[in-house]
Amino acid sequence: MKVSLKNHWVVKPSEPTWNGTVSLSETDQTYSVVHVPTTYYYRLICQDNSVTSIIKSSLSKALVHFYPLARRLRWIDGSRLEIDCDASGVVLTEAETDIKLDDLGRFSLSDPDHISLFPQIDYTVPISQLPLLFVQLTKFQCGAIAPSVAMSHAVADGQSALHFYSEWARLARGEPLMFAPFHDRKVLRAGEPAVASPTLSIYCIIHHQF
Template sequence: MSSSSSSSKVTLKSCYSVRPMEPTWYGRLPLSEWDQIGNITHVSTIYFYRPPQKWLTSPNKIATTLKDSLSKVLVPFYPLAGRLQWKESGRFDVECNSLGAQFIEAESSLTLSELGDFSPSCEYYPYLIPHIDYTRPIEDIPLVIVQLTNFKCGGASISLLISHAVADGPSALHFTSEWARLARGEPVRTMPYFDINVLSSRSNVNVNEWEFNEPPLLLGNSNNVEERKKKTTVAMLKVSKTQVEKLRKTANESWEKPSNGRGYTRYETLTGHVWRSASKARGHANDQQTSLGVCVDWRNRVEPNLPKGYFGNGTLDVVATSLAGDLISKPLGYASSRIREAIEKVNDEYVRMGIEYFKKQEDLTKFQDLHAKMGSDDKGPFYGNPNLGVVSWLTLPIYGLDFGWGKEVYMGPGTHDSDGDSLLLPSYDDDGSLLVAICLQEVHMDAFKRHFYQDIV
């Protein structure tokens, strides 16, 4: 089916600005250094629902519930109703101006069963998730964009786009869970905390010890312009509980024990396996340098811990590195040990050193991924071939978002189209199995799947 006929199955009906229900604070809210580097575009998730018949007595009931409760939740979460504003040298603030979130209503002539397993490779996804044009001025782009799509069968999807510049995964989930609570008529459970002064840097940290290395290039290449252009595809791979346990056993028995005696985690094991499989599938030479971006939540790794409800980015990326030849020839535990080593660097001193390091940078542009989305060929870090980034949602409360008509039947990442982007999710059935959502160049995907499953056996 061509994309034009896919788009004709989804019709946009209306678009509103949803503003906070009551007056909120106006002014410029400063953002931390961690908010202004790495991924500063929007992160998308999508939820599919089969509401009970009583919810469908009035076709507008779902939309009205969502808009009213969104207007309420934007009172305590008022920065999300604002807009980013550039300052000098690639830095920005949030202008808290109550311009509101964008709410789009759409209708589909499809039924939910026609979407199959709801995987992100589904041809209809691009029409269920709003597209953002990042060449527009940043102050014109809402920080929260919602699309409600009603299906012919009475089902619905809600796609959510939240700017990573104001919220990482834990903060975005904090917002959505409070929004759902208000929709169900319950009060806010945890108020958001916006004061970035809890992150005061320390004058005595030595920023010279902080490292920021550009991800390595493919051997023989002087830039990654060509790699960035290659066509990508997405796969969702399921790993059963037995397979996860088998991988952990292999990792823990095949390499010396981690320094603190704690065995390798599900994340360290499965991510090591993804990294090795990708190097094999991409046909890397033995002396090819490859790096793996790991996102670490440091809320409880600083002294004192961040306050409950801290809203913003309490995560940072660290990088594990290896030669492809070592990854492939050494056992799985070696890859896991490289990942463990990167994660263990993140402590109070490391986080504060990073704050000082980025404060001293004249321009933050080269640390931001926005520029790739604006069509720039070579700005911002690139974690495609020969590199990867693996983000864990394994411990996040991603399932069970109930706005009053029951929990979703499926939740997953929205668009996911950059080479090397991957995500680990717990299985929806809560049976101990895990899902790997991975985007690779089309030419590498079949080989990746083959190595991924063969090597578990």
């Protein structure tokens, strides 16, 4: 299988967003600065080339709400990380492959053909310049598509990532946002004295946190 990269874009929020810094929780500080890849496969969903513009436009709208993903990490005193909210944007790549989806076979992370469907990330780039989100949209000869996402684990865990994918999909379908993300992480921050004291109510309230 041959995957050809056709276009690259830097996608930014479609509207102005809050400008400042977001502290990472103590748990976030312990994660390696790596991106976790996820890919989805969809058979032919439209007969024209509008899928790329839909992905690009809806991603830009989603970043208005999930604005930390459009930012960059930076070191504080060389030992702690925080998110610098400067709206640098995320990377979207359009790619094509020379096979049909049914030719792909059983998925395996050890198969270089499957790995080529994921965004390729250069970790030699300084962390202050490394995007937190990469997206690669690969088109198959049969019309199927494979949108693959690589998201920084320091910024979002699995549940938060799935929340983003779900809301992004809603916007792509022309639907309104259902659950807005919650960005305030101060309750998870350690301090002397403690920033917040744990109470039973914390464990009883169901909320969607990003």
